[in-house]
Amino acid sequence: MRLEHTREAAQSTTGAPARPVIGPPADWNFPSARSFALANGMQAVVHDVPGQYVISVRASIPLPLRSEPERIEGVAALMCRLLDEGTAAHPGQSFAQQMEQTGMAMGAAMTEAGLGIDMDVPARRLGDALALMMEAVTQPDLAADDVARLVRTRLAEIEQERASAPHRAAREFAATFYDASERISRPSGGTHESVAAITREDVLDFHRRHMAPAGAAVVVAGDLTGIDIDALLAEHVGAWENPDAAPRDVITAPPQTAADRTRIVFVDRPGSVQSEFIVGCLGPDRQVEEAWAPFPVLAYLVGGSPTARIDAVLREERGYTYGIRSTFRPRVRGGQFLTHGSVRADATAESVRELLDILEGGLDGFSEAERGAGVDYLAKTAPGRYDTAGAIADEAAGLALEGLSSTFTSDNLRRIRALGVADLDAAWRAWIAPGEWTVVIVGDAADHADAVRALGRGDVTVVPN
């Protein structure tokens, strides 16, 4: 990292003690769980975390987003929102009343890999809350007026997202990067046309065919003192069956990318005072668990802090941005390396040039000082990143959905600590190549597209907002 060295003289700080010596970090591993199978085949993962009084429950159902019929894309996300809008036993708003009196909060959401349900509740109400959660999962009303209302809400949200530069950039990036035949080239919540086409029958049918325990996992984390969690899970979760379910689609190959993905797309928003951008290329997934370790470190060194390579120039030297972040984003199969942020409008072209130069400059290698700083940051922040029941449950549910081993988090930390500069350099060179970028910019095209074109870093297409 580009540190200046500490000034040696301390003449003005009379009475101040000398700079302290750092003590070694304590040994730490991701908390180990008790894992067992429920009667319906679901995997249960239980983390007893003393002192965490809100219990976090996460259910992961490996229902790929691409299971949606293309005509009604968005139906899965809509179904997620409808789950707590009333059930057979508690119709309409009486279900929400039950949830509120129980002190629980519940949500459901889709990712490319599957459907996730989050539920949090104070420990003493866990049984009631699990009963309500499963009632919502298995017997939702999916009433016609609720479907119509939430379709309307979703259509309004699509317009809100179009008006937001980061959302607009993400949507354009997915459409540019992936082949049009891939589900993930399109918005996960559906388009205006596909959402508007969704009927109650569509949602009922999707729920009947896809909401099922096959391959699913349930994670419970929190202070379970005095709670017979095995009995609660057996009663409320293990009894769930769905004989009507369709066979699961299983993702076994990376999504196909667009043949012309290496280019620059400028989404025109006249009058923008900043330009929002996403720069990306292919990246790794985590199927070879041992190979993942260098990537979080690399993302941190390039775009993970104000002193990382990008912000050291674009923020701390030039003042063009509030901050730019990089991430290696693993998918079920295949992955992406993404860098995103926003810059002052009149610095658009210069920022894109600097950014691509910095990213490609990684091919010249990383220093031993960078390696040390990045490895230490990732390895030593782990205990604090997993200090709540919610964070532990989120991590465990994510591992289950991605099919990773339960010891992945701790094993990966051990591998991070062992990384050398050569490992980082090789990992960067395995995925980063000069000129192989997809760039999306959301900003004022009339003012800045020509300057970006003049960089000679790729063909520039201007599209309307």
Added chain:
Amino acid sequence: MPLDYAIHERTLTNGLRVVIQPDHRVPTVTVNIWVNVGSRHESPGRTGFAHLFEHLMFQGSANVASGEHFSALMAEGGRLNATTWFDRTNYFETVPTGALELALWLEADRHGHLLEAVNQANLDNQRDVVKEEKRQRYDNVPYGHALSDVYATIFPAGHPYHHPTIGSMEDLDAALLLDVHTFYKQYYGPNNSVLTLVGDVTPEDGFALVKKHFGHLPRSATDQRPRLPQLPPLSHPVRLERVEDVPNDRLYLAFRLPAEGGSEYLATSIALDVLGGLTTSRLETRLVRGDEMANSVHTAAMGLIDGVSLGLVIVDIADGQDVAQVENAVVEELERLGAEGVTEAEMQAVLAQSERGWLTALAANDDRADIISHFATLHHDAQYINTFLDRLGEITATRVGEVARTWLRGHQRAVVTYRARPATADRAGEPAEGALAAAGVAGDGVADVATDTVEGR
């Protein structure tokens, strides 16, 4: 439900209040410092300065190079930041136990010896960064200036909360190095700060380490003015209308509430939850589910200390619905709340949801430290986290009805309306304005949208 987090307090001879809450679940310690200065202290022509100043706290101090506060702590596994708000500025890091002393040393250097390192180049650079923060979070986002409009509409000119913490571009441009020196000498110092440690540290070790690194600092902050007296509610509606490039019409109704710190404020927050903070709340039931005039409804009580808090009702108007009709419906529900009070079932729902919310807010060491610092700094009550739920539980339905009648009447509203510019109108010229910044971006679909209004680092 009583909570029993063990909380230890001590005050150093230089006035620094130290609070320690041991929690040995994981081998980390959170250091959280609240300085009792925020945008409410800014002088005319210098709006946004408290926040700009906060950025400069990362650009080096007597024994620490520019950027080193970040890099030195992150290399030891620290996660850190700082934020500025109307009432305060906070600085915080969570570090492995072995790096606690380094964190304290770095904090003491900048909280005691900043001015040796401040220079024009740093000020100019961070001024640019803050201007990009303003553009990213406010100027380039739909509805981005709505809350600033609310503050300016409901609070009188010259009031500390009349302007937003982010300030104006003109005032940021006007900030001088001399202002940095003056501000630091006036507000920064152990006697205007609270330092909280939460995590893997004993009270004995924690107090000794804080004394070692902060004990030599002089009592340097000057005395503050007393807090302003309570602002009365508005006597009649005031309004501001904007026509902008926004996706749909949006209505903001704002109310002056009692200053934070007593049961009257808490009772108004319960009233706002009953009105719009639950899935089963009255406005949700009527406007979103019943009449389908709104896409969504939000209410919030924003606790503040300088003589007034802020109550908000925000309604996203459904396509084709009449804004005035929606506003009338909200006013009707406000009047009904005052006239009829709230039911026991509504009270139970609010309390059950508040319990989960409070326990969740206390779950992480860093969040718990921040809440402890909040109430220790602004209300001299370091034990507040243990008593909040009991205080809330003591408020009766009758009391909620009373405060609704006093503070949440229809005629006491300030109204800010954002109307969508018709699609056929000339769209050139004025930039789109917006609300709240996007924190992250996903490769497809939906990005995370931050909804806080605190200025970050």
